[in-house]
Amino acid sequence: MVNKHLRRRLRKKAQETEQQFNWIFILIIGALILAFFAYIVLKQKAASEIKLAVTIAKQLNTILTGAKLSSGTFQDIPIPETTIRFACNDYFIGDVGQRLGNRILFAPNFVEGNRIFTWTLDWNVPFKVSSFLYVTTPFVRYVIVPSVADESQLLAKRLNSTLPAKINRELVADVDLPNVANLNDKRVRIVIIQGLPAVSAPSIPQALANVEASALVIDPAQRKVQFYEKLGAVLAPVGAPIDYLDDESLFGALFTESREEYECSMNKAYDRLNSASKIYAKKFVLISNNYVGTACEGFYKGPGLVESPEQQGNQDLLSLVALTTATPVDVQKISESVQNLINTNTKLQLNSCPLLF
Amino acid sequence: MELMGLTIIVILIILGILFAIKFVILKKPPETKASFTRSQMTSNLGMAILQSTSKNCKGTDVTELMTDCAQWIETGGLISCEDGRNSCRYVNETVAWILNSTLVQWKVKYYVSAGTSKNPKDPKVFEFSNLKCKDNQPGNSELFFLPTDRGVMTVKIFICS
């Protein structure tokens, strides 16, 4: 009787223990399965985020390549909501970077939102060297502030009329700058046209105190630009003023927030000018052999420069090569050579000779 | 009961495999390069041929020779080149030479023709085809129009895909 009772109790206990073990087993296996799928989901999430960034970067690469080739055009391109960080040689979407190669691009440090504007201009010095690609968004407001001087007013009007209509900009008189309103902008670039060195650093309008602001001071008489970046509540100058060559380079300074990135992009442009000038100089030395003793010959080939007399060629093309090889590049002297080349081309046309460009 | 569970799992796996086969394995690779090359070839080939200066035909270009041929197609063209060939023969042999040195060597299927009449029975300035390519097949085409005294001459460059 006791034995029977004991056996029943033992069986009950064994059943309870089995049930407990079953539950523990189910819990462990369930947790393992759940952990496995959670791991897969997390990995997939990270992978798909990277994949999306790569897809956007690839699409943007195609857009930028296309924009570079279609000179003189402005495009308003919808993109997935993202933040793109632009540098002189690369651009980044999250951690995914894409090389810009030889493309010369001017853009704010960060382009945010779901639309980008691209604008392309040919860079002719005086022959076409490359295309400049400007990138911005509707979320960047450009406030152009000319002084009362005629030259300043003229440049402001020219900038305002040349910039594509969709670019978010306004022309403001210098006295009205402190009253500029906040239009829910993410970024504001204040472009002040006045003499350099500036009497005082440009001040941030009260309403824009909490907005990402930067400034550019343009001196049209000296053809120089000074970059300013926000430092706390004020705008502080960054480095010394930089010479600009033409309107295309000036637009580059207008669209680029960082002085360093602007200098880097312009150096890339001068490298291209160097290569192009070498090729043009060589081309006209070759052509000159067909025009020995004619009026054309002198335009194509002259004595070499003082520093390399053995290298014959068109003096101004050789100057362009020398000027763009040196660092820093002497921008003012490039302007002189460009003007001389334009004059030579006109003379070649009058003499019915093959043109330089 | 267990059997039913197993059946459901097997069905789900089969569905998954079919889905993967349909959308991943059988996905056609994009023809980015092939379509770019075809479109570049059609537009550039026409422009480059028409612009080319003849080697020994009084410094005329292919467009001039084609126009002359189209205007005087019955006589074989009025322009007589340095080597005695007239414009129709010259232009035919030049275009054939160019096509043989390029598209034929690259094994590209093409159909190239030029003429003023829409009637297919009327004589054409030239008509060439490679690997049985016809202009009614799928592919890329580019038309160039040249004014002549007999109306507009249409130059058709067609690359079959």
Place this chain on the structure above:
Amino acid sequence: MKLAMQSRKSQLKMGETVAILFIFFILLTIGAVFYFNIKRASVTREGSEQFELKAVEITQSISFLPEAQCTESNVVKASCFDLYKLIALASLKNDPKIVRTYEREFGQSALTIRQVYPPGANYTIYENPPPQFNDASTTNIPISLYNATADRYYFGVLEVKVYR
């Protein structure tokens, strides 16, 4: 006896659960292997796509290279290359600054222009093959070549070879 029977029954139940789990994990492994194989295939395909895109990009870049294009009063002529610029480019292709500039644009590729009609010279304006390569994609585009001194246009071919 009865206790031993019950214990064996429990063991059998346990074994059944383990077997189900075993099959489940086998199915999961098969699924994972299948998925990763498909993923690997799609990555390879994406790599080929990227390579093709790169080849197209290089072909486009060379077609629009200002240092090679024909221009008249700075107006570019479509699909036309200036013969003298090409000769100059070919002779300067080893200039370190030019090499550096074009390396960024054309990467590991070779760009050759052949004069087809009238038959003429070939000009290799850029050449940067890798020491070892598995594959090379060649794109041929018909072009015009302009001789500025003779004022004549020749028929040519731009050959773009991209290595990988």
